[in-house]
Amino acid sequence: MRYLPLTPEDRAQMLAAIGAVDIDDLFTDVPQSVRLNAPVDLPAHLGELEVERQLSALAGKNRPAGAGPFFCGAGAYRHHVPASVDHIIQRSEFLTSYTPYQPEIAQGTLQALFEFQTQVAALTGMETANASLYDGSTACGEAVLMAARITRRSQAVLSGGLHPHYAAAIQTLARGPGIAVQRLAPAVDAEAAVIGAIGADTACVVVQTPNVFGQATDVSAIAEACRANGALLIVAVTEVVSLGLLKSPGEMGADIVAAEGQSLGNGLNFGGPYVGLFAAREKHLRQMPGRLCGETVDAEGRRGFVLTLSTREQHIRREKATSNICTNSGLCALAFTVHMSLLGEAGLRRLALLNHQVARKLKAALASVPGVQIPTTRFFNEFAVRLPTPAAAVVETLARRGILAGVPYSRLEPDAGLDDLLLVAATETTCDSDIDAFAKALKEVLA
Amino acid sequence: MNMQSIGRPTRPQTASTDVSAEHAQGLLQTEPLIFELGGWDKTGVDLPEPERGAADDLGDLIRAAPIALPGLSEPETLRHYVRLSQKNHAIDLALYPLGSCTMKHNPRLNEKMARLPGFGDIHPLQPQSTVQGALELMDGVAHWLKTLTGMPAVALPPKAGAHGELCGLLAIRAAHEARGDARKRVLTPTSAHGTNPATAAFVGYEVTEIAQGPDGRVDLEDLAAKLGPDVAALMLTNPNTCGLFERDVLEIARLTHQAGAYFYCDGANFNAIVGKVRPGDLGVDAMHINLHKTFSTPHGGGGPGAGPVVLSEALAPFAPQPWVVKDEDGWRLEEHARGEAERGFGRLSAFHGQMGMFVRAYAYMLSHGSDGLRQVAEDAVLNANYIKARLGDLMSPAFPDGPCMHEALFSDAWLEGTGVTTLDFAKSMIDEGFHPMTMYFPLVVHGAMLIEPTETESKAELDRFCDAVRGLAEAALGAGSDVAALERFKVAPIKAPLRRLDETLAARKPRLKWSAPS
Numbered sequence A: 001m002r003y004l005p006l007t008p009e010d011r012a013q014m015l016a017a018i019g020a021v022d023i024d025d026l027f028t029d030v031p032q033s034v035r036l037n038a039p040v041d042l043p044a045h046l047g048e049l050e051v052e053r054q055l056s057a058l059a060g061k062n063r064p065a066g067a068g069p070f071f072c073g074a075g076a077y078r079h080h081v082p083a084s085v086d087h088i089i090q091r092s093e094f095l096t097s098y099t100p101y102q103p104e105i106a107q108g109t110l111q112a113l114f115e116f117q118t119q120v121a122a123l124t125g126m127e128t129a130n131a132s133l134y135d136g137s138t139a140c141g142e143a144v145l146m147a148a149r150i151t152r153r154s155q156a157v158l159s160g161g162l163h164p165h166y167a168a169a170i171q172t173l174a175r176g177p178g179i180a181v182q183r184l185a186p187a188v189d190a191e192a193a194v195i196g197a198i199g200a201d202t203a204c205v206v207v208q209t210p211n212v213f214g215q216a217t218d219v220s221a222i223a224e225a226c227r228a229n230g231a232l233l234i235v236a237v238t239e240v241v242s243l244g245l246l247k248s249p250g251e252m253g254a255d256i257v258a259a260e261g262q263s264l265g266n267g268l269n270f271g272g273p274y275v276g277l278f279a280a281r282e283k284h285l286r287q288m289p290g291r292l293c294g295e296t297v298d299a300e301g302r303r304g305f306v307l308t309l310s311t312r313e314q315h316i317r318r319e320k321a322t323s324n325i326c327t328n329s330g331l332c333a334l335a336f337t338v339h340m341s342l343l344g345e346a347g348l349r350r351l352a353l354l355n356h357q358v359a360r361k362l363k364a365a366l367a368s369v370p371g372v373q374i375p376t377t378r379f380f381n382e383f384a385v386r387l388p389t390p391a392a393a394v395v396e397t398l399a400r401r402g403i404l405a406g407v408p409y410s411r412l413e414p415d416a417g418l419d420d421l422l423l424v425a426a427t428e429t430t431c432d433s434d435i436d437a438f439a440k441a442l443k444e445v446l447a
Numbered sequence B: 001m002n003m004q005s006i007g008r009p010t011r012p013q014t015a016s017t018d019v020s021a022e023h024a025q026g027l028l029q030t031e032p033l034i035f036e037l038g039g040w041d042k043t044g045v046d047l048p049e050p051e052r053g054a055a056d057d058l059g060d061l062i063r064a065a066p067i068a069l070p071g072l073s074e075p076e077t078l079r080h081y082v083r084l085s086q087k088n089h090a091i092d093l094a095l096y097p098l099g100s101c102t103m104k105h106n107p108r109l110n111e112k113m114a115r116l117p118g119f120g121d122i123h124p125l126q127p128q129s130t131v132q133g134a135l136e137l138m139d140g141v142a143h144w145l146k147t148l149t150g151m152p153a154v155a156l157p158p159k160a161g162a163h164g165e166l167c168g169l170l171a172i173r174a175a176h177e178a179r180g181d182a183r184k185r186v187l188t189p190t191s192a193h194g195t196n197p198a199t200a201a202f203v204g205y206e207v208t209e210i211a212q213g214p215d216g217r218v219d220l221e222d223l224a225a226k227l228g229p230d231v232a233a234l235m236l237t238n239p240n241t242c243g244l245f246e247r248d249v250l251e252i253a254r255l256t257h258q259a260g261a262y263f264y265c266d267g268a269n270f271n272a273i274v275g276k277v278r279p280g281d282l283g284v285d286a287m288h289i290n291l292h293k294t295f296s297t298p299h300g301g302g303g304p305g306a307g308p309v310v311l312s313e314a315l316a317p318f319a320p321q322p323w324v325v326k327d328e329d330g331w332r333l334e335e336h337a338r339g340e341a342e343r344g345f346g347r348l349s350a351f352h353g354q355m356g357m358f359v360r361a362y363a364y365m366l367s368h369g370s371d372g373l374r375q376v377a378e379d380a381v382l383n384a385n386y387i388k389a390r391l392g393d394l395m396s397p398a399f400p401d402g403p404c405m406h407e408a409l410f411s412d413a414w415l416e417g418t419g420v421t422t423l424d425f426a427k428s429m430i431d432e433g434f435h436p437m438t439m440y441f442p443l444v445v446h447g448a449m450l451i452e453p454t455e456t457e458s459k460a461e462l463d464r465f466c467d468a469v470r471g472l473a474e475a476a477l478g479a480g481s482d483v484a485a486l487e488r489f490k491v492a493p494i495k496a497p498l499r500r501l502d503e504t505l506a507a508r509k510p511r512l513k514w515s516a517p518s
Helices: A008-018 A023-027 A048-059 A083-089 A107-124 A136-151 A164-174 A191-197 A220-229 A240-244 A282-287 A314-320 A330-367 A391-400 A432-446 B074-085 B108-114 B132-149 B161-178 B195-202 B220-226 B249-258 B267-272 B339-343 B355-391 B422-431 B459-481 B483-491 B503-508
Strands: A155-158 A180-183 A202-208 A232-237 A256-260 A276-280 A293-297 A303-307 A382-386 A421-425 B153-155 B185-189 B206-210 B231-237 B262-266 B286-288 B309-311 B323-327 B330-334 B408-411 B449-451
Touching: A008 A023, A008 B355, A008 B459, A023 B355, A048 B108, A048 B132, A048 B355, A083 A330, A083 B074, A107 A240, A107 A256, A107 A276, A107 A293, A107 A303, A107 A330, A107 B074, A136 A155, A136 A164, A136 A202, A136 A232, A136 A256, A136 A276, A136 A282, A155 A164, A155 A191, A164 A180, A164 A202, A191 A202, A191 A220, A202 A220, A220 A232, A232 A240, A240 A330, A276 A282, A293 B503, A314 B195, A330 A382, A330 A421, A330 A432, A330 B074, A391 A421, A391 A432, B108 B355, B132 B153, B132 B309, B132 B323, B132 B330, B132 B355, B161 B195, B161 B231, B161 B262, B161 B267, B161 B286, B161 B309, B185 B195, B195 B206, B195 B231, B206 B220, B220 B249, B231 B249, B249 B262, B262 B267, B267 B286, B267 B355, B355 B408, B355 B459, B422 B449, B422 B459, B422 B483, B459 B483
Parallel strands: A155 A180, A155 A202, A202 A232, A232 A256, B185 B206, B185 B231, B231 B262, B262 B286
Antiparallel strands: A256 A276, A293 A303, A382 A421, B153 B309, B286 B309, B323 B330, B408 B449
């Protein structure tokens, strides 16, 4: 077995040193009645070549995004990740180290996290950011819990433009502390409707921009309404590249930002692992969930970084912790940071503009297809398309023709009565020929 | 290259750093932050120039103010992060004896497989007819996990161990509520991982601690006394955080079930028993499995992980969405709480779980096979007992009688009178070329030092480690009468990129991001 270094002679010598006759002597605490005397009923070990064959065969049954025209978004986006990002995150020192609890020998991870926090704060326009959570949806759930702790109120209002899976993740997390979650009806231009739902016991309002239908909204008025009522505004962002072009949530008055960072540095990976970005106003620092990396000095006065304010966290505070989170998305956060450092502000702004430009081309092409309407009016790189027939069937038909045409809204929420809506996204990876092929095929399918 | 500069910030290009040349350490140079290195209009990514007016439809939604993100060319970026990487210790460099963390070798085949376009470049919401291989792989992982644990069901979505605990307790809560028997309390031993009580509180339960007996295991009498009609679940790690198998586990399960509660097992230490005993045979109702521990997916400096939860017959109906099913059309994801899925407690996160980790774990499972996995547990336990035997005469094993499982636990009793603390001793290990062991955990053992070698260490590496620790231990034992010897421990580490860091300062005046010097 290539991964197990002990030889039979080693094992015999070690057992002798321990004073055990055989390996069973070391398992005597396991009740005899439940001890397995032979391997379980699964295949025996395989060489690297054979494993690679089996897994490649499975991979071969999937249609990669890069294999043809591709327009899926709805919370996960296909961007080009520079080769050096993947090289860095495969460095042994980053890949095979643990959580940086021993800062003297983990400055690489810690400094990168400090850079990550600074980048996230700048992008979201917030004062402070943590060292990542699992993903955007769980970050959103944590944000709602944090708002309830801060305001000591027990209701949350979710906009109808919030990704339905984010709403579901919030509802799951809200169950523990007993937060009543009110989700407004899904609609393309849904964000402003939350204002009417804010009440005296509203802890927070969750809006998304651009929302699940791609609609981008200036949420400043919502922020004002929240402030007037003592509620906090949580802004969810599923496409972080949009922040290179659009006003930041912080600029518009957000109290907490929960975002999905997958777009930078991280591939689609069928939904995970991704990286949750979490940023807030500094005054709420001590109610933040997750790890925080802070600057300090060593015994010789040199700058260094440590995990800090851990009295919020489960390993110190146990049942009084702000969250139960332990392992987060460290390596995905590193990929985010390396990609962001490569782009820089100039690169990010250009990338964002290109995304928008391509999406506008896609919109023009699809809008020219008879029977198709585009209800999304202001968007970044994603918008909703209203088809004359149920979108799910159209997507299946187009998939058979080699085109991954986007995400039918009914996939996210089957009973919303929005079966005719198709969510489409375009990024810098989308070519003109992809757009032409999509529009042409859609026209034929709808004819 | 024609790099158009868009929205160029007006800030100065660089800031001075407060690090001076006198601290430069040979090849391990002090590395500034990206914000001190980068240029405001520099970029390491060549992109085509956008068309004029590309965003003229967005009006006042456009971000006008500078974001303040510096950039670097590719060679500069690479050098910056490679330099940073060299300030990290890693399993690929030496035995990494962090107890409770299972720092084992991460096979690179797994990385290669996860990067196949058929896994790495597929979208979670593309038509299911186009991801049949991915769904089949998820089912394969589920099959291995169910078979290895002897449990009938598994929920794949949880993203890490603590997320798995959340999943398990939410299923337990849903199961109780479905019977109209909402319960209030969760029991955990004092030795539990911090995530256990934190998760229980997160799910809305009160936490009651149960005592540990002198043998390092659950005190059965205390457990029996605290079980009652308001107890929803017992959360127990087995093997426990002292590195011991709960030998009364069958009785523990019986008592728990008798009280109408569920038995949640924290599976963080599954590595010690994989292929040797099945949790399903121990009466477990739910257990998360850290794929980043037992199944070798890399820890990555703190994640990502993956924490699938195996479930008993009683809890299976309450699993979260989505899950994989097979019907006449092939593999399919059950994504919504409709029909039979309505009893599930809902959705944990946006998509289907940590697919990238499933691919790596599956490659690991296939590589080891049922025979290899059993050998994994045996070698992990053998290695830990070997360390315990080799160090036991100098240091004080917390539970000297009988074997340990996959980790060896020492108290600081042996350091009494030397002036050396557990912290000093652990930091001194860095100067010997090893990552410190887990210290001050579990809380039930004074000055705890928890050493977990894992099965992927050779006897030579174990001996090198034991020799180094023995040398240090002898020095520590002599420190009580030798000021110079004590000093060595108090100032350690000295052969690391940095000396001890001032954690109090960091917490008192939090500086959590870089800001330009004023």
